[in-house]
Amino acid sequence: MEFQISTKTKKTIFGVIGVGLLAVIIGIVQHSSDVSFGTRIMSNLLIDGFFFFAIALGALFFLALQYATETGWSVAVKRVVEGIASYVLVGIGILVAVFLVLTFSDGGWFGAETVNNSAGHIVHTGHIYQWMDPAFTDMNSHSYDPIIANKAPFLTKPFFWVVSIVYFATYFLFYKGFRKRSLAEDLEGGTRIHFKNFSKGALFLVLFGYFSSTSSWHWIMSVDAHWFSTLYGWYVFGGMWCTAMTTIMLVVLFLKKKGHLQLVNDSHIHDIGKWIFATSFLWSYLFFSQFMLYWYADIPEEVIYYVERIAEYKYIFWGMFMINFIIPMLILMSADAKRNIGILMFVCFAIIIGHWADVYMLITPGTMHEHGSIGFMEVGLFLIFAGVFTYFVLNTLTKAPLMPKNHPYLDESKHHHI
Amino acid sequence: MADRVIYAMYDDDMVLLDGAKKLVSEGVHITDVFSPFPVHGIDPVIGVKHTRLGIVSFMFGLLGLALSIVGFKYMMIDNWPINIGGKPNFSLMENFPSFVPITFEFTVLFAAHGMALTYLFRNKTLPGMPADNPYPRTTDDRFVMEIRLSDNTKFSASELHAKIKETDIIEIEEKDYVVIK
Numbered sequence: 251m252e253f254q255i256s257t258k259t260k261k262t263i264f265g266v267i268g269v270g271l272l273a274v275i276i277g278i279v280q281h282s283s284d285v286s287f288g289t290r291i292m293s294n295l296l297i298d299g300f301f302f303f304a305i306a307l308g309a310l311f312f313l314a315l316q317y318a319t320e321t322g323w324s325v326a327v328k329r330v331v332e333g334i335a336s337y338v339l340v341g342i343g344i345l346v347a348v349f350l351v352l353t354f355s356d357g358g359w360f361g362a363e364t365v366n367n368s369a370g371h372i373v374h375t376g377h378i379y380q381w382m383d384p385a386f387t388d389m390n391s392h393s394y395d396p397i398i399a400n401k402a403p404f405l406t407k408p409f410f411w412v413v414s415i416v417y418f419a420t421y422f423l424f425y426k427g428f429r430k431r432s433l434a435e436d437l438e439g440g441t442r443i444h445f446k447n448f449s450k451g452a453l454f455l456v457l458f459g460y461f462s463s464t465s466s467w468h469w470i471m472s473v474d475a476h477w478f479s480t481l482y483g484w485y486v487f488g489g490m491w492c493t494a495m496t497t498i499m500l501v502v503l504f505l506k507k508k509g510h511l512q513l514v515n516d517s518h519i520h521d522i523g524k525w526i527f528a529t530s531f532l533w534s535y536l537f538f539s540q541f542m543l544y545w546y547a548d549i550p551e552e553v554i555y556y557v558e559r560i561a562e563y564k565y566i567f568w569g570m571f572m573i574n575f576i577i578p579m580l581i582l583m584s585a586d587a588k589r590n591i592g593i594l595m596f597v598c599f600a601i602i603i604g605h606w607a608d609v610y611m612l613i614t615p616g617t618m619h620e621h622g623s624i625g626f627m628e629v630g631l632f633l634i635f636a637g638v639f640t641y642f643v644l645n646t647l648t649k650a651p652l653m654p655k656n657h658p659y660l661d662e663s664k665h666h667h668i
Numbered sequence: 669m670a671d672r673v674i675y676a677m678y679d680d681d682m683v684l685l686d687g688a689k690k691l692v693s694e695g696v697h698i699t700d701v702f703s704p705f706p707v708h709g710i711d712p713v714i715g716v717k718h719t720r721l722g723i724v725s726f727m728f729g730l731l732g733l734a735l736s737i738v739g740f741k742y743m744m745i746d747n748w749p750i751n752i753g754g755k756p757n758f759s760l761m762e763n764f765p766s767f768v769p770i771t772f773e774f775t776v777l778f779a780a781h782g783m784a785l786t787y788l789f790r791n792k793t794l795p796g797m798p799a800d801n802p803y804p805r806t807t808d809d810r811f812v813m814e815i816r817l818s819d820n821t822k823f824s825a826s827e828l829h830a831k832i833k834e835t836d837i838i839e840i841e842e843k844d845y846v847v848i849k
Contacts, residue, residue: 538765538768541765542765542766542768542769545765546753546755546765546766548753548754583726584722585722667708667709
C-alpha cells in the first residue's frame with residue numbers, strides 16, 4: 251500500500267545475504283575438518299535463531315505492554331512494532347528446525363568423543379544439549395551423570411517438546427490475534443477492539459512473564475546443564491527487550507528517512523530513545539546482579555559458568571558488557587542525543603552487535619568450550635539472518651497502512667509533545 | 669524611576685498560552701508567567717531557556733562516584749583491610765565488584781539530593797525563604813503573566829494595555845515593580 255520496499259533496499263538486503271552466504275561457505279571450508287564442526291554450526295544456528303526470534307518476541311511483548319497499559323504516544327509506531335513482531339512466525343520455524351535436529355542427534359552429538367582419563371572410558375563430547383544424550387542419564391552407562399539425571403523431569407526430550415510447543419503456540423496465536431484486531435480496528439472503529447486488546451495484552455503479559463523465564467531455562471540455560479541461575483530468565487528477557495526497542499528505533503528511523511511516518515515527531519523518537527536507555531540499564535543491572543552473587547559466593551559448581559567465560563572469552567565477555575552498558579549510558583544520557591539521528595544510529599548498531607555478542611556468550615562457551623571463536627561462519631550466519639529478518643519485517647510493513655486508523659488514542663499520539 | 673510592570677490575569681492555562689503566543693508574535697516580551705501548575709509548552713513561547721538542572725545532577729553524580737571510590741579505597745583497602753569471605757582485600761580493582769553497589773548508591777544519593785537542593789536554592793524556595801509571588805491566587809486557580817515596561821521599550825504603556833486586553837484576560841493591573849528580597 252503506502253510503503254513499498256524499493257529495489258535499492260531489496261538489492262542491499264540480498265547483497266547482505268549474499269555476503270553472509272559467501273562468509274558461511276568460507277567458514278565451512280575453514281572448519282569442515284574440525285571435530286567440533288557440527289557443534290559449531292548448531293551453536294550458531296541456535297544463537298542467531300534465538301537472537302532474532304527474541305527481537306520479534308520483545309516487540310510482541312512491547313505491543314502487549316502498550317495495550318495493557320493503554321499507552322497513547324506509541325500508537326504512531328504501532329505498525330512498526332507489529333511488523334517486527336511478525337518475525338515470530340519465521341523465528342518459530344527456524345527454532346523448531348534447530349530443536350528437531352538437536353533432538354534427533356541426541357542433543358547435538360556428532361560423533362566427537364574423548365577419553366575419560368581416570369577410568370579410560372570413552373565419553374561423548376560436543377553437545378549443545380548434553381542432557382538429551384541418554385549416555386549421561388542412563389544409570390547403567392559408564393558416563394552416567396547424576397546431576398543431569400536428577401533434573402530428569404524437567405530436562406527430558408518429551409517435556410522439552412511439550413512446553414516448547416505450548417510457548418510457540420501461545421506466541422503464534424497472540425501475534426495473529428493482535429495483528430487481526432489491529433487491522434480490523436482500521437475498518438471498524440469504536441472502542442470494542444481497544445478493550446479486547448487491553449485484556450488480551452494483560453493476559454499475554456502474565457503468560458509471557460512465566461514463559462520468558464521457563465523457555466530461557468530450557469532453550470539456553472540447559473546448554474550448561476550442571477549450572478543454574480534463578481535470575482537467568484530475567485537476564486535473557488532484559489536483553490530481548492533492549493534489542494527489540496533498538497530494532498524498533500532503527501526501523502522507525504529507516505521509514506522516516508524514506509519519507510514515511512510523517513506523524514512520528516521528535517518526541518516519539520525521544521521516547522523510544524528513553525526505552526533503549528532504560529532497557530540497557532535493566533539488562534546491565536541484571537548482568538551485574540547475576541555476576542556479583544556468583545563472584546561473591548565463589549562456590550565452585552556455580553562459579554564455573556563465569557570461569558569458563560572469563561578464562562576463554564575474556565575480551566568478548568567484558569567487551570559486550572562495556573558496549574551494552576557504557577555506550578548507551580554515556581551517549582544516550584542527554585536529551586539532545588535521543589533526538590539526534592546520527593548518534594541514535596551509532597548507538598543502535600552498537601547495541602545490536604553487543605547483544606548478539608551477549609547471546610553468543612550465553613551459548614558458545616557452554617557448547618564449544620575453549621574451541622569457540624568469532625570467525626567467518628559466525629559473522630556470515632548473522633548477516634544471513636539479519637537480511638532475512640529485515641526483508642520479512644519490511645515485507646509485513648508493506649501489507650498494511652503504516653498509520654493505524656480509528657485507534658482511540660491516535661489523536662493523542664499525533665499531538666505527542668514532551 | 670522605578671520600573672513599571674503589568675500583570676495580566678487569566679483563568680485558564682490554554683487561554684494564557686494562546687494569549688502569550690499572540691503577544692510574542694506581536695513583539696511583546698513576556699518576562700514571566702506564574703501558575704499553579706506547569707503550563708505545558710509555555711517555556712519556548714516566552715523564551716525561557718532549557719533547564720541546566722540535568723547537568724548539575726550529572727556533576728553531583730560524578731562527585732558521589734568519586735567520593736565513594738576515595739572513601740572505600742581508604743577505608744577498606746588502605747587503612748583497615750578486612751578479610752570478608754576470602755575476597756581479595758589488597759587491591760581496588762580485584763575487589764571492585766563488591767564495591768559496585770555502594771558506588772551506585774552514592775552516585776544516586778548525590779545526584780538526587782544535589783539536584784533537589786539546587787532546584788530549591790535556584791528557585792529561592794528553600795524552607796524559610798520568603799515567597800516572591802506577586803499574586804497569591806496563582807497558587808490556587810489563576811494564571812498571571814508578568815510584562816515589564818523596561819523589557820518592552822518599543823511600546824508605550826497604553827499600547828501594551830491595548831494589546832493585552834485583546835487576549836481573553838479577566839483582570840489587568842499596572843504597578844511599580846518591586847524586587848522582593
